[in-house]
Amino acid sequence: MGRALANFEAAGWGAITPHPVDFRTGRFSAGIGWGLVGNLEVLNIAIKEWVGRLAYRLAGR
Template sequence: MPRALGTFCAAGWRNMRPWPVDYRAEPEFELGWDLAGGLESLNLALKEWIGLLAYRLVGHIGAMAPNGC
């Protein structure tokens, strides 16, 4: 969501309010080690950070962690 917010801000849209819609939380808490699930979460997080870095380097966003505009 930070990448989307930064892109809207860079395009001149003001007073944007982030609203999460793609929930990825499990419906119930589970103790244990889930290697596949952990790797999937790591993969998603890395893609988002790489996307933020790429958008920052090419100038699509003004900050790595935009928090509003």
């Protein structure tokens, strides 16, 4: 959501209020545990988001 918000602001839409609507929204404690597969999935999502942010920064977006 942070990456999308930054894109809207760069396009001149500064008055955007973000609202989480993804299926992954929920309580913070819902993703904590010892399940390796579930935690690797969360790590995969986080890595993709940070790689996307880095790519946008390098591209000047």
